[in-house]
Amino acid sequence: MTFRSLLHKSQTNQELIRLVGAHDGISAKLIEEAGFEGIWSSGLTVSCSHCVPDASVLGKAEFLERAQEMRRAVELPILVDMDTGYGSASHIGYHVKDFERAGINGVCIEDKIFPKTNSFVEGGQELLGLEDFCMKIVSAKQNTSYEFFVVARIEAFISGFGLDDAKYRADAYAEAGVDAILIHSKQKDGKEIEQFLLQWDKKCPIIIVPTTYPDAFSEQRMRELGVDIVIYANHPMRAMVQWCKTVLKLIEKRGLSKDIDDMIAPVSTLFRLSGMDRYKELVKFYDSYGTYGTEDDDD
Secondary structure (H helix, E strand, O other): OOHHHHHHHHHHHOOOEEEEEEOOHHHHHHHHHHOOOEEEEOHHHHHHHOOOOOOOOOOHHHHHHHHHHHHHHOOOOEEEEOOOOOOOHHHHHHHHHHHHHOOOOEEEEEOEOOOOOOOOOOOOOOEOOHHHHHHHHHHHHHOOOOOOEEEEEEOOOOOOOOHHHHHHHHHHHHHHOOOEEEEOOOOOOOHHHHHHHHHOOOOOOEEEOOOOOOOOOOHHHHHHOOOOEEEEOOHHHHHHHHHHHHHHHHHHHHOOOHHHHOOOOOHHHHHHHOOHHHHHHHHHHHHOOOOOOOHHHHO
């Protein structure tokens, strides 16, 4: 399923599309099994999984490799956080082709300059010129198929600009042909986002990422405000880190015990998630045909 087909279904049924941030194949698999509609290949959590800052330290190769890992693991549509696009408009045309060839369904490009830093880090949040970013959108669209989804992430609120600038950029990006607008904010009350949703003349689908304002809107209220897609961007990684720290601390203090074993997934779950049962079936199937190409066959 593509993001276009998901949007058509959601608009018909008035349902919110929910993407969750993954950082590897197993986290993507868990998101799929939990019943969400899509995967967000998160720049922050992929960077964290490499133990490097989310500050353009990793390049296209690392993000593409991790997205391919997710693609092997799940059938859900995948939207890749492409940061600032790994270069100028002329570079992006090559990069998006690689993601589409890998079976990825779309990318999100943010309108900050390279090298970027994570939106929740204070300082250094400078925006790219409007015309230059619009050309990135044009390049991404011209070098991919109709089904490939290109999202423009507006960092106006993050960079300290106001509502008028955010709306102006949204208009320009929609005119450039983007498939959706991701409007971002780090304010904890969500008021910037609500003002944008109420005042922007919606010209394409809208995505929000309520990481810092989790209590501002219910999913029902998001739909009422015109939100099409919500991204729960980094919760699996944060849950994994928190729970892993707890378990490791207990093991360090007293070694293994039954109560610790009860706190973690059994090995059988790891086998199931990684496809061990399917692998065993394949081994049994192919072994049933005997061995070919032995040395005796050459005599």
